[in-house]
Amino acid sequence: MKLLHCPLNGPRNISEFTYGGEVHAMPDPDACDSSEWAEYVFFDDNRAGVVTEWWCHTATSFWFLADRNTVSDEIMRTYLPAERFSGLAAAPPDGEPSS
Amino acid sequence: MPAALLKYALSRKYPARHAFTRRRDLKKRYDVVIIGAGGHGVAIAYYLSKYHGIKDIAILDKGYVGGGNTARNTAVIRSNYLTEEGVRFYRESVEMFQGLSNELGFNIMFENRGQLTLAHSDAAIRSFRWRAEVNQHMGVRSELVDRKTIAELVPNLNLSEDSRFPILAGLWHADGGTARHDAVAWGYASGACERGAELHQCTEVTGIETKCGRIAAVNTNRGRIECGIAVQAVAGMSSIVADMAGIRLPIHSFPLQAMVTQPYKPLLGPLVSSPHVHVYIQQTSRGEFVIGGGSDPYALYNTRSTLEMKETLSAAILELFPFLGQARVLRQWAGITDMTPDYSPIMGESPVEHYYLDAGWGTWGFKATPISGKTMAELIATGRTPDIIKPFELERFYRFQQINEAGATAASH
Amino acid sequence: MSAYPQNSLRRSQLYRWHHEHGAHFANIANLVVVNNYDSERGDGPGLCDLSLLPRTGLKGPDAIRLLQSTVDDTPMEPNQSILTSDDTRIARLSLEEFLLLGSVDFETSEIAMVDQALAATSGMTYSLPRADSHCLFALKGRDSPEVLAKLCAIDLRPGWFATGAVAQTSMARVNAIIIQHHFAAEPGFFLLADSASTEYLWTCLLDALQEFDGGAVGLDSFRTMQHKE
Ligand SMILES: Cc1cc2nc3c(=O)[nH]c(=O)nc-3n(C[C@H](O)[C@H](O)[C@H](O)COP(=O)(O)OP(=O)(O)OC[C@H]3O[C@@H](n4cnc5c(N)ncnc54)[C@H](O)[C@@H]3O)c2cc1C
Numbered sequence: 130m131k132l133l134h135c136p137l138n139g140p141r142n143i144s145e146f147t148y149g150g151e152v153h154a155m156p157d158p159d160a161c162d163s164s165e166w167a168e169y170v171f172f173d174d175n176r177a178g179v180v181t182e183w184w185c186h187t188a189t190s191f192w193f194l195a196d197r198n199t200v201s202d203e204i205m206r207t208y209l210p211a212e213r214f215s216g217l218a219a220a221p222p223d224g225e226p227s228s
Numbered sequence: 229m230p231a232a233l234l235k236y237a238l239s240r241k242y243p244a245r246h247a248f249t250r251r252r253d254l255k256k257r258y259d260v261v262i263i264g265a266g267g268h269g270v271a272i273a274y275y276l277s278k279y280h281g282i283k284d285i286a287i288l289d290k291g292y293v294g295g296g297n298t299a300r301n302t303a304v305i306r307s308n309y310l311t312e313e314g315v316r317f318y319r320e321s322v323e324m325f326q327g328l329s330n331e332l333g334f335n336i337m338f339e340n341r342g343q344l345t346l347a348h349s350d351a352a353i354r355s356f357r358w359r360a361e362v363n364q365h366m367g368v369r370s371e372l373v374d375r376k377t378i379a380e381l382v383p384n385l386n387l388s389e390d391s392r393f394p395i396l397a398g399l400w401h402a403d404g405g406t407a408r409h410d411a412v413a414w415g416y417a418s419g420a421c422e423r424g425a426e427l428h429q430c431t432e433v434t435g436i437e438t439k440c441g442r443i444a445a446v447n448t449n450r451g452r453i454e455c456g457i458a459v460q461a462v463a464g465m466s467s468i469v470a471d472m473a474g475i476r477l478p479i480h481s482f483p484l485q486a487m488v489t490q491p492y493k494p495l496l497g498p499l500v501s502s503p504h505v506h507v508y509i510q511q512t513s514r515g516e517f518v519i520g521g522g523s524d525p526y527a528l529y530n531t532r533s534t535l536e537m538k539e540t541l542s543a544a545i546l547e548l549f550p551f552l553g554q555a556r557v558l559r560q561w562a563g564i565t566d567m568t569p570d571y572s573p574i575m576g577e578s579p580v581e582h583y584y585l586d587a588g589w590g591t592w593g594f595k596a597t598p599i600s601g602k603t604m605a606e607l608i609a610t611g612r613t614p615d616i617i618k619p620f621e622l623e624r625f626y627r628f629q630q631i632n633e634a635g636a637t638a639a640s641h
Numbered sequence: 642m643s644a645y646p647q648n649s650l651r652r653s654q655l656y657r658w659h660h661e662h663g664a665h666f667a668n669i670a671n672l673v674v675v676n677n678y679d680s681e682r683g684d685g686p687g688l689c690d691l692s693l694l695p696r697t698g699l700k701g702p703d704a705i706r707l708l709q710s711t712v713d714d715t716p717m718e719p720n721q722s723i724l725t726s727d728d729t730r731i732a733r734l735s736l737e738e739f740l741l742l743g744s745v746d747f748e749t750s751e752i753a754m755v756d757q758a759l760a761a762t763s764g765m766t767y768s769l770p771r772a773d774s775h776c777l778f779a780l781k782g783r784d785s786p787e788v789l790a791k792l793c794a795i796d797l798r799p800g801w802f803a804t805g806a807v808a809q810t811s812m813a814r815v816n817a818i819i820i821q822h823h824f825a826a827e828p829g830f831f832l833l834a835d836s837a838s839t840e841y842l843w844t845c846l847l848d849a850l851q852e853f854d855g856g857a858v859g860l861d862s863f864r865t866m867q868h869k870e
Contacts, residue, residue, distance in 0.1 A: 130536055130794070137719055137735060138809060142794050144536055145811045148526035150480070164626045171478040171569050171625045175467035177529045188809040188816040189735060199481075200529045392841060 149183025247418035265289035271601020273420035280609035283424035290432035294413025300563035324598035334415030343404025464564025466587035487560035491515030507544035570630035677859035685854035686782025695743035703764035781829030
């Protein structure tokens with residue numbers, strides 16, 4: 130089975146994770162018009178190549194980001210959302226399983 | 229080989245019949261360029277050339293005719309959807325399937341077998357009752373059936389109350405059926421080619437040119453062609469081709485896998501599906517059991533098969549049909565499906581003038597091949613969107629008017 | 642003296658199964674638990690339904706502070722656990738979440754202390770006890786890593802999975818928490834999963850145990866172990 134490296138739990142079968150879709154910048158809900166909002170909610174880039182995505186380790190409800198190639202299915206890197214979104218508490222648990 | 233047969237083969241009196249366009253150069257310009265020679269693309273060409281007198285058509289495919297999802301799908305044909313818009317649309321397609329062999333002069337082997345969807349929870353029964361009501365109202369044969377009727381319809385189904393998810397009831401759809409998927413593509417393609425459309429295989433569209441917001445030309449690996457109208461019918465590649473025209477879509481591409489066992493004598497008439505254990509099955513006219521389930525869990529442009537899916541499908545199908553424990557899996561494969569947020573297609577106009585979309589067919593588009601070919605041809609020929617596909621326009625997402633068929637699609641396709 | 646689970650409010654979801662398989666019940670502080678079964682396994686690994694074992698949990702930015710002010714030791718890293726002097730197993734499920742399991746003799750005071758502190762606190766921490774929401778089993782015996790290898794992809798053998806290590810993973814296709822624990826001298830694991838999967842998981846584990854001559858055991862099996870020591 131394909132492995133995905135969870136920043137909290139270490140390498141795990143990819144079936145333990147829930148795919149959360151592409152990372153999109155959210156438009157300001159108070160300032161944007163309804164078509165911008167519709168595009169944010171429904172539309173996707175759906176690119177063939179390396180994309181940044183949300184993933185969740187289901188057993189721990191732990192959300193993180195992954196850079197993944199949607200053609201070769203190679204996972205380049207997984208990391209905490211804090212790395213991309215400032216304002217989130219940077220809480221770097223050790224990447225290795227704790228044993 | 230007997231000499232008489234050889235003589236027959238070589239005789240000029242019986243020339244080999246070429247169903248499709250033989251390889252030739254692309255012209256500089258076509259009235260209509262169809263991108264993608266899957267069932268949908270060739271059906272559009274067929275209805276354009278036969279019913280609208282439009283014959284200057286190039287159908288381009290980067291691979292070969294019907295080699296995409298048309299070749300990979302499991303050929304569930306049904307109209308027991310949930311929304312009025314959906315039921316109306318798919319009902320007409322199922323009716324077209326019934327007469328399609330005659331229409332095409334090509335045996336597409338449509339079989340009206342009936343389709344049974346299983347409920348393993350009270351919530352599922354409620355939604356089945358809802359679907360049955362909508363279906364009946366729209367003239368589609370659907371009814372809620374109890375365990376006794378299920379046992380009569382599918383005697384070898386595991387109805388034990390000790391299974392992990394016992395079967396409580398079913399949605400019986402007498403109109404459901406199946407057909408030979410390749411034949412559908414071949415029939416439409418040869419019908420279109422006979423009437424003058426050109427089918428160009430191994431011709432990949434690599435770019436799309438627009439001028440003042442209007443389609444001008446497409447670029448291919450074999451050169452540039454101008455066109456008055458273009459339509460894309462490229463399934464899993466929808467976002468990538470649309471992006472060439474500067475169009476962003478509410479589509480995400482996921483692999484969908486299926487597998488098939490060795491052949492058996494006829495054991496299973498109806499098509500059976502269980503959204504709860506996420507599996508569906510039918511026995512082909514060759515006797516093989518075709519088994520499929522839900523899409524892959526994450527987006528991918530790669531048609532690899534996974535051991536995990538084989539395991540999941542096997543575990544699920546053994547719940548329903550324990551006797552299949554003896555069966556051997558012969559093949560497993562995948563297609564890239566263009567999933568929309570509401571599990572309904574995206575058909576009609578695009579932001580680019582004279583560039584039309586036939587996309588968002590996800591895991592459910594084979595059954596729509598005839599109706600989509602017919603209505604898209606009408607749109608291309610008249611410039612007017614037929615009422616029956618109006619609800620499926622790309623615009624619906626901007627109006628927040630989705631046509632939610634997620635529940636009626638899951639693991640039934 | 643055998644207790645009757647039907648007459649008690651606090652009984653495991655599996656009590657019918659226990660009853661049908663010759664369980665002898667006992668009453669500990671109004672909890673109906675299984676002491677033993679008519680025919681219990683010999684030397685193979687044992688599976689014990691500990692779903693009623695006292696436990697609690699807490700989550701939030703201030704969880705660590707609350708815990709430190711109540712018990713004398715806490716695990717440093719996510720997916721580790723420690724054993725307190727009171728025999729309470731404290732597992733750290735993430736930076737901000739902890740799970741506390743009482744000792745198998747059902748005599749723990751720390752759980753109640755933490756619950757009291759939780760009720761009193763005004764800090765950013767809330768209770769996540771996984772008591773009614775989860776089933777809890779103990780699997781013990783030398784072969785238990787091999788038993789779980791049939792259901793779970795994590796390598797749980799001693800060389801790879803340290804004493805007290807925690808894995809939150811998929812077991813027989815349901816989400817589970819696996820915590821390494823020594824039941825007296827016997828190595829084993831605490832297993833927690835969503836209570837909706839209790840019967841399913843119990844059956845899966847018993848099925849996996851067959852190959853190792855293992856089976857269901859009651860609480861007596863922990864007591865005799867202690868006597869043997
Ligand atoms: C495993 C599986 C099971 C399914 N089961 C069912 C089912 O039971 N019932 C049902 O109704 N539907 C089912 N579907 C969905 C159905 O197969 C599709 O929705 C349908 O076949 C789409 O037809 P199409 O003609 O639009 O696409 P396709 O048949 O995929 O044709 C698209 C064509 O476009 C070509 N193309 C792509 N990019 C380019 C380019 N740049 N230039 C030129 N050509 C290009 C491709 O080569 C391909 O031939 C299933 C799908 C899969 C994968």
